[in-house]
Amino acid sequence: MKDDTPSAGTPRTVPVQSETWSNQVNAEIRRAAATGIYDIRGGGAKRKVPHFDDLLFLGASISRYPLEGYREKCETSVTLGTRFAKKPIELKIPVTIAGMSFGALSGPAKEALGRGATLAGTSTTTGDGGMTPEERGHSDKLVYQYLPSRYGMNPDDLRRADAIEIVVGQGAKPGGGGMLLGQKISDRVAEMRNLPKGIDQRSACRHPDWTGPDDLEIKILELREITAWEKPIYIKVGGARPYFDTTLAVKAGADVVVLDGMQGGTAATQDVFIEHVGQPILACIREAVRALEDLDMHREVQLIVSGGIRHGADVAKCMALGADAVAIGTGALIALGDNDPRWEGDYQKLGTTAGAYDDWHEGNDPAGITTQNPDLMARLDPLEGGRRLNNYLKVMTLEAQTIARACGKNHLHNLEPEDLCALTMEAAAMTHIPLAGTDWYPGKPGSTF
Amino acid sequence: MQTYDLEADGLRGLNASLHAQAQDTNQTAWEIVNPKGSHAIAVGLDAPIEVSVKGSTGYYCAGMNKQATIHVFGSAGPGVAENMMSGTVIVEGDASQCAGATGNGGTLIIKGNASSRCGISMKGIDIIVHGSIGHMSAFMAQSGNLVVCGDAGEALGDSLYEARLFVRGSVKSLGADCVEKEMRPEHLTLLAELLDRGGCDAKPEDFKRYGSARQLYNFNIDNAY
Numbered sequence: 001m002k003d004d005t006p007s008a009g010t011p012r013t014v015p016v017q018s019e020t021w022s023n024q025v026n027a028e029i030r031r032a033a034a035t036g037i038y039d040i041r042g043g044g045a046k047r048k049v050p051h052f053d054d055l056l057f058l059g060a061s062i063s064r065y066p067l068e069g070y071r072e073k074c075e076t077s078v079t080l081g082t083r084f085a086k087k088p089i090e091l092k093i094p095v096t097i098a099g100m101s102f103g104a105l106s107g108p109a110k111e112a113l114g115r116g117a118t119l120a121g122t123s124t125t126t127g128d129g130g131m132t133p134e135e136r137g138h139s140d141k142l143v144y145q146y147l148p149s150r151y152g153m154n155p156d157d158l159r160r161a162d163a164i165e166i167v168v169g170q171g172a173k174p175g176g177g178g179m180l181l182g183q184k185i186s187d188r189v190a191e192m193r194n195l196p197k198g199i200d201q202r203s204a205c206r207h208p209d210w211t212g213p214d215d216l217e218i219k220i221l222e223l224r225e226i227t228a229w230e231k232p233i234y235i236k237v238g239g240a241r242p243y244f245d246t247t248l249a250v251k252a253g254a255d256v257v258v259l260d261g262m263q264g265g266t267a268a269t270q271d272v273f274i275e276h277v278g279q280p281i282l283a284c285i286r287e288a289v290r291a292l293e294d295l296d297m298h299r300e301v302q303l304i305v306s307g308g309i310r311h312g313a314d315v316a317k318c319m320a321l322g323a324d325a326v327a328i329g330t331g332a333l334i335a336l337g338d339n340d341p342r343w344e345g346d347y348q349k350l351g352t353t354a355g356a357y358d359d360w361h362e363g364n365d366p367a368g369i370t371t372q373n374p375d376l377m378a379r380l381d382p383l384e385g386g387r388r389l390n391n392y393l394k395v396m397t398l399e400a401q402t403i404a405r406a407c408g409k410n411h412l413h414n415l416e417p418e419d420l421c422a423l424t425m426e427a428a429a430m431t432h433i434p435l436a437g438t439d440w441y442p443g444k445p446g447s448t449f
Numbered sequence: 450m451q452t453y454d455l456e457a458d459g460l461r462g463l464n465a466s467l468h469a470q471a472q473d474t475n476q477t478a479w480e481i482v483n484p485k486g487s488h489a490i491a492v493g494l495d496a497p498i499e500v501s502v503k504g505s506t507g508y509y510c511a512g513m514n515k516q517a518t519i520h521v522f523g524s525a526g527p528g529v530a531e532n533m534m535s536g537t538v539i540v541e542g543d544a545s546q547c548a549g550a551t552g553n554g555g556t557l558i559i560k561g562n563a564s565s566r567c568g569i570s571m572k573g574i575d576i577i578v579h580g581s582i583g584h585m586s587a588f589m590a591q592s593g594n595l596v597v598c599g600d601a602g603e604a605l606g607d608s609l610y611e612a613r614l615f616v617r618g619s620v621k622s623l624g625a626d627c628v629e630k631e632m633r634p635e636h637l638t639l640l641a642e643l644l645d646r647g648g649c650d651a652k653p654e655d656f657k658r659y660g661s662a663r664q665l666y667n668f669n670i671d672n673a674y
């Protein structure tokens with residue numbers, strides 16, 4: 001009879017963890033089974049998706065000559081709203097601060113964003129929940145969001161704004177509304193939104209008084225009439241169908257299109273939504289630029305892109321792909337102190353760790369940014385926060401300039417697709433930038449695949 | 450009385466003239482002729498003036514109004530008096546969908562019927578409809594009063610918050626979390642004042658009151674389907 005008992009020293013199969021049923025997946029199933037509730041969190045997509053890291057700049061060579069380090073001029077300014085607005089917005093740098101709501105963020109955090117943006121010569125943006133006086137007062141250029149919820153929306157603030165951003169969607173949740181859980185509804189937040197204190201506030205996913213692009217065109221007419229055609233009107237869309245959304249936004253009369261990819265942050269949304277709906281920003285930019293070119297509107301209608309923009313190289317890559325400016329949310333919060341290891345003890349108490357903290361909706365942010373708790377809020381000094389944000393914006397700009405000069409460009413806007421190569425087939429296919437070492441990208445006219 | 454021919458002189462000139470009126474203007478009476486269904490008529494006003502529109506209007510007439518009284522002698526297109534802050538808007542005819550949407554204050558009086566989504570996301574406005582209203586009216590209505598002398602369509606008051614709804618006729622169906630509520634003396638007093646303000650020939654006692662059951666106020670998975 002054969003003996004199946006492994007004798008000592010016989011090699012055995014090592015335990016194998018499943019790629020499909022990973023520890024994280026299994027833990028989430030156990031959590032779901034125990035609670036019956038889906039996971040809600042803040043932030044953007046955490047999984048790896050094709051991104052700007054999949055592109056590289058080529059730099060100068062015999063056929064392209066560079067500009068000298070920090071001595072030769074490399075301009076960074078951008079003007080937004082040149083199509084129809086009587087008063088376009090002039091920014092010193094092409095990095096803007098994205099819309100983040102008062103309610104999701106504390107008053108001092110909003111103030112810090114305004115201070116930092118103003119020091120850097122750029123704009124900041126309100127969010128769901130309306131405009132606060134601190135924010136208006138400390139922001140030289142303030143974009144006022146016009147959202148489906150219309151929380152805090154009023155014509156005086158509309159007239160006080162420097163531009164108006166009609167929010168159709170967000171990259172983190174194209175097709176989704178918002179949620180501000182009861183624990184973050186302070187007296188002030190409740191009053192601004194005209195709702196009882198302590199209840200969950202849902203922000204609708206659709207605008208209440210227009211549905212399609214034809215209605216949107218009339219809505220824009222109304223907003224322009226109310227504000228005497230002075231203010232640039234932006235339309236913000238999530239990265240869903242960038243070619244068609246850009247086309248329709250232009251048709252509806254936008255001065256500026258804001259395109260937010262799936263990595264873009266949110267204050268609070270279902271994790272399944274954040275990770276599984278919408279396209280990465282890398283895949284969206286070329287399609288939006290193509291739409292603008294097809295309409296002969298590239299540079300006439302400006303394109304602002306966002307979603308996972310971290311440093312000057314990302315900025316430069318966006319510009320090279322054809323964007324006029326970028327917007328940042330998460331990066332700005334990190335500059336203010338979000339997820340800083342100095343609060344590690346507090347993160348541990350919340351069952352998380354610095355860098356991974358994303359329960360922003362619960363209002364217990366150790367860094368005092370995504371909270372309405374006065375003790376926690378006091379941890380953020382808006383003056384210091386503003387200085388830090390300004391520094392960060394300055395570094396991003398210097399980095400982008402460094403790359404632009406190396407490519408021989410005297411303005412960030414002169415960066416072009418020819419300055420880039422792609423590291424992966426996916427990035428090459430999405431951007432039509434040739435794969436490194438070749439002159440080819442998938443779908444290139446004349447090639448068979 | 451200032452008369453403005455919209456067809457001849459254009460929308461921009463109209464709104465610019467109306468915006469130019471100061472608080473203490475003595476040009477308090479304006480008449481707009483030939484509106485012919487134009488959009489964005491008399492939007493963003495902020496002075497105590499009286500504007501009569503002699504005909505029907507397109508989208509967003511009287512949008513975001515403050516202080517002014519705007520009287521439409523015809524019917525109004527979608528979003529009449531949307532996001533109104535204060536003042537009064539009167540529509541002699543019918544109103545299309547989303548009448549008074551997101552309004553924060555003031556009074557909207559519709560002498561005819563109003564279509565779907567009347568008072569959607571209302572935030573403090575009083576809307577008084579002599580006729581009937583369409584489906585999904587007062588969806589996510591936050592505060593203010595909606596008075597309907599006729600009937601209400603399907604899903605009245607779906608997901609509403611603290612707005613008060615008074616309907617004299619039938620309600621085809623109530624939306625999620627909207628329930629009939631007891632009409633207490635203070636509601637009868639309030640309703641009498643609203644009916645009087647709206648010029649309605651109706652008795653408060655003939656109305657039923659609807660409001661939020663407040664079951665959806667805090668996130669509960671059993672409500673999420």
Ligand SMILES: Cc1cc2nc3c(=O)[nH]c(=O)nc-3n(C[C@H](O)[C@H](O)[C@H](O)COP(=O)(O)O)c2cc1C
Pocket residue numbers: 042043044098099100101104105126127128145167169170171236260263264265266267306307308309327328329330331360370
């Ligand atoms: C805390 C927080 C709150 C936000 N609130 C809003 C909002 O009110 N309206 C909006 O359009 N987008 C909102 N966003 C999305 C940002 O405007 C922006 O699209 C996104 O943050 C850009 O991506 P990034 O975070 O990777 O830079 C929010 C983002 C964050 C992180």
